[in-house]
Amino acid sequence: MLGRAEDGRETLPSAGQHARRRRLRALLRECKAVPGAGLPAGTAGAPIQTPFGTARAVEGDTVSRRPVAVAALREGVAFVDGIQRFSVEGWFGVIPVVRGYVAAAALWREDGALSVQAVRTEEFLVAPCTCMPASVVDELRALGFPVYDSQVDDRRHPLLDTQRAVEVLDRRRRWVERAVVDAVRRDRPEAWIVVDGSLRGYDAHAGSERLLGVIKSHETQFLAGADLDAALTLPAGCRTTVSMRRGQKGNPVHSWYLRLWDWADRHILYGLLRIERPPLPDTPAACDAISGWLLAERAPVARDVRRDRLLYPMHQVEEVLRARAGGWQ
């Protein structure tokens, strides 16, 4: 880390600074704190839209930790993920006209080998249909793209309106992901299906005992207090007990945390997954086994900066989708 001289110029860290940092980390350890990676950064990332949610413990009264025994799943399993890309193709006044591309795929794993099970893609336009002459909208549709309204407000804001268009993109991506899950369920009704991200929007499949959501980002915290401490400071190879959180439409979802890798000297979220499952009575009982084989998914390690949380098969789904995206890569 750079230091700063009395005249304000930046200087290389001095031996004294290193020593102070070492003492700081030692002190943190003495205080039972866990030292982090200590990497320099400028910002804490993008603003979090939904920082908090609610959940209640369903496996015991409070959230506690359970060690997990690694046990690889030998059955066939499908991994589902999606991607989205967009480009602003023009401006109708100050409102963006966005061309979007979404794709989702399922890779089927059997005997360790991955193969493509299902793929869905959609390319479309997001335009301010209500602000445009109907003839122009018709001409856009005549190009062969589905055209979705970007639902802009009356007050124009080019960046905000672009975000609105991207929200359409988000919805379309989730839609093709669900379509892929449906396809897998049709073709392989007995298969485990692991979806990248939350089970939000999978209400139609509520009750599906072999559907799992694996969440890597932890923007929304459903736990608080000691429960949150227990969850976010999980040791490697442990899971939390199961909670139930409310879904998007008020539908309940079972959820628990699983730590894949030791996070000491790293970020508090390093290697931390949150698992979601439709609320079935056997979730607490099945949780150990599910956590065990998800823990086994630590290997192989994905070639990605998110490798601590990105399961290798899920990374492969992304790779397939990127490869198929052609010019959208």
Added chain:
Amino acid sequence: MIPDRTGPPIGRVVATEQAPSSPYQFNFWTAVDATIGIGAIVRVDGGDGTVVYAVVIDGVAYSDLGEALHDVLATDGQPDASPAPTVRREIRLWTARVLRHLPEEPMRPVPLTAVHAAGEADVELALRMESYLRTSPPTGVPVGVYVAGGMRAPVRLDANFVTGPESAHVNITGISGLATKTSAVEFLLGSLFATFPASKGGVAAVCFNVKGADLCFLDQPGTLTEEDRALYEDLELSPVPFEQVHYFAPFKADGINLNTLRSHPDLAETVQPLVWGLQEVLDYHDVLLNRDDLDAKAAAFIDFLADRVVDREFRDDWGTVHRVRTFTDLEGLFRAIFDGLEQSARGEIWRTHHIATIRKVRNRLLNISVRCKGLVSDDGSASDLPFGAFEDRSVYVIDVAGTDQLAQELVFTRVVSRLREHLERRDLGVDNVVVFVDELNKYAPAEGPETYVRKMLLDISERGRYLGLVLFSAQQFRSQVHRRVVGNAGTVLFGRMDMDELATPGYHVLSPTTRSKLAALPKGELMVRHPHFTHPVFLRFPRPAVMTGPDGLAAFPPAPDVPFEDAVVRHLVALDRNIAPAEVKAILVDRTETEVREALIATRRAKPETPLAYFRAALGPRVRRSVAPDRRAGSTPLQPVEDPYAS
């Protein structure tokens, strides 16, 4: 006509900015379990009727593992950790060198389409074999079988590029014992004999056996495996040994036991002595005398002897008529000159030649019969190859394995010179002769003093194809052979190679992977370079259908050397098993060894129906008449002459 594709595609051409597809090279991927490897021939169809044939020269496999450390992490540092639930994605990425574009023009980068394994008909087109297999008459010479992914395709060389006139000569390189160089040459020779186009005339081979018993059993059937027989079938060849093989070997120093490992009584009759006298040797004195010996004065005197004295009546200055045909005769002439000069007190000059020069030449020439004892005789008896009567599809093996280097060089030089002379006159008996020389490192080294043998090999390499004189050569280190000798070889075969050799500049045209494959090539597999092939190809060839040296020695152990009389008996019994040894020994009573040797050589050369009668006759009046001067009857083999000029 481009053949249809066989089977589904095995891969797809890929090109990136860093590794683009070019008209001569491209990359393609395959499934991990694709039956393809280095040396495989593939085809790429352009979709517009164009086809590109290529040979795989390199391959890599890699996974999406970002860092080796990630694998350590994934296994918790335990090498024996349980396999991961997902097998990491791998890629097999191959590099192929283009063999041929169809049509040839316009030459464009290889299209980014599917890749298919080549079928048998594809291999023919890829290697441009149709240009000499679909002609009348076809001139293909089977050299091996291309094997890949369960497909086998025979590969043939163009006889016009093996024996001339377009290109000629075959050179083979590889580690001793592992490269199967001799086997490859034997097989190729058999193949050449079996398929040589009649329109190109007759063909024979002269093979110099320079080590062990390598070439001593070419007429005996060898042991073949089922795979060998299948390869012969693929190549449409019959696995039979050479039908006509003529063996020649000099005598040992005793002058009666042949210096060859093919001396078993059952085979002895097939070996002819190779013995030369003064006449045969004098023209090749350059080979035997080094540059220090051959100053201008000495050379002039030798030329005088060759032109004016040898094999003609020569009257010396003191009235004696000499007819010099043998080293013994020559010694008589020298003695007469020295005695005459001494007695007549005429000083030190004889016919413009100083006596010191005469003494020097005498010492050097007379030493030849001592240094090459067994090959060069004092008494003028000669037994030579049948120059002028060579037979089509015959092999003439000259076994010089047991002789010293000087004698070997004399044999090479004289035999090759005579072959060239006869081929120039078109009176050898055949139109094409293959000369096989092993250990080319030794006889045509890249460095070192100029030798007569090296000059001779260079001459064959550079001019032989116009005469039908073809060099099949082999060596362990191609880089250590004279560049013009190996460079003139139209067809080059590589067996298993030494890594040090492969590191020399001559092999940098090959990809590192190809070089690695060469360093580990199994027996029976060769990399073949031929003028019609744009890039070398790997082929399998069967064992030659002849007995190997070690097998031959086990089946036909060499007979031990025996005393003079017993050796004569053995020679005659080999010609006729009904001859009684006692009868032979009775004939030999009171005969000199020189007489007997002459008669024996004459008998072996004639191969009469009744050898003993012929021998007796040859030993009788006819032989006595030819031994004219009385002093010669009692002459003994020349002893080494002390060299007064030696420093």
